[in-house]
Amino acid sequence: MRVEHVDFWYGDKHALKDVSLDIYRNEVTALIGPSGCGKTTLLRCLNRSNDIIPNVRMEGRILLDGEDIYRPEIDPPLLRRRFGWIAQKPNPFPWSIRTNVIYGAKIKGLVTNRREGDELMEKCLHAVGMWDEVKDRLRSPGTDLSGGQQQRLCIARAIATEPEVLLMDEPCSALDPGATALIENLVDELCKDYTIVIVTHNMQQAARISQRAAFFHLGTLVEVGDTKDIFVRPKTIRCSDFVSGRYG
CATH class of the missing domain: 3.40.50.300 (P-loop containing nucleotide triphosphate hydrolases)
Structure with missing residues (x-):
């Protein structure tokens, strides 16, 4: 730029x-x-x-x-x-971890079915070092995570849209x-x-x-x-x- x-x-x-x-x-x-x-x-x-x-x-x-x-x-x-935007204060959606990650990508049409969504979610959570921490509670709300995890979740959400x-x-x-x-x-x-x-x-x-x-x-x-x-x-x-x- x-x-x-x-x-x-x-x-x-x-x-x-x-x-x-x-x-x-x-x-x-x-x-x-x-x-x-x-x-x-x-x-x-x-x-x-x-x-x-x-x-x-x-x-x-x-x-x-x-x-x-x-x-x-x-x-x-x-x-x-x-562009991906990561704010000062973590701002996850009050939805599941899975939905938090793929929401923007789904709106943009980057994922069209559940399999693609699951693959993208896992890829992005791996990228931010969270997969092993949350893989057994993907249906839990993103707001239940710690502050640091919430911010990494927001970064995963940002990169899922391929900025x-x-x-x-x-x-x-x-x-x-x-x-x-x-x-x-x-x-x-x-x-x-x-x-x-x-x-x-x-x-x-x-x-x-x-x-x-x-x-x-x-x-x-x-x-x-x-x-x-x-x-x-x-x-x-x-x-x-x-x-x-x-x-x-």
Whole structure:
């Protein structure tokens, strides 16, 4: 993906200011910066989920595989099918584990019978490391799982729809350290098959799991580059102060 000179407004509030960056295939790009700096706004611009918010405006271009996703003829609901979204707080449906995984894929017509649904469910649960944990209780509600399991279930649900890009908005903020470690290991595995963009306030997490990082401040992209360079050799004092914990 490529973000080119993007400005974004909520009413009169200028939330993103001339943001440009490249997002590379099969890499994890971490969006970092203090609260309110525009990270989640940009994440939502990438799949046009900001479109549903009243009184917003965007200028600039966002390209997916070279195609401007904000062209008038683009159908936003169809576009969003190319993305998987993992929210800050796990949000499984109050249905069975099996239904949680295959629901989106069934709506998209990716599964047409029970056998295909079962095969997809098992494949996705294996992918997120949950099959052995839940294979004997697939009819149990997804809401009965632990917080970490619920978040992995939501990731299984996202990848079941065969997205190209996974967008993660602080996916570990509500999890304990053990569950966080499982999600981080999972992200490391998933980037072999998906392009991942993750918003995180955890600098150690960003350093561990991402290949590229983009540092935002007050809606401006201050610095972007290889994660190691951002954390070890930042080019700006503001970025250096943030990643070293002097403010945030």
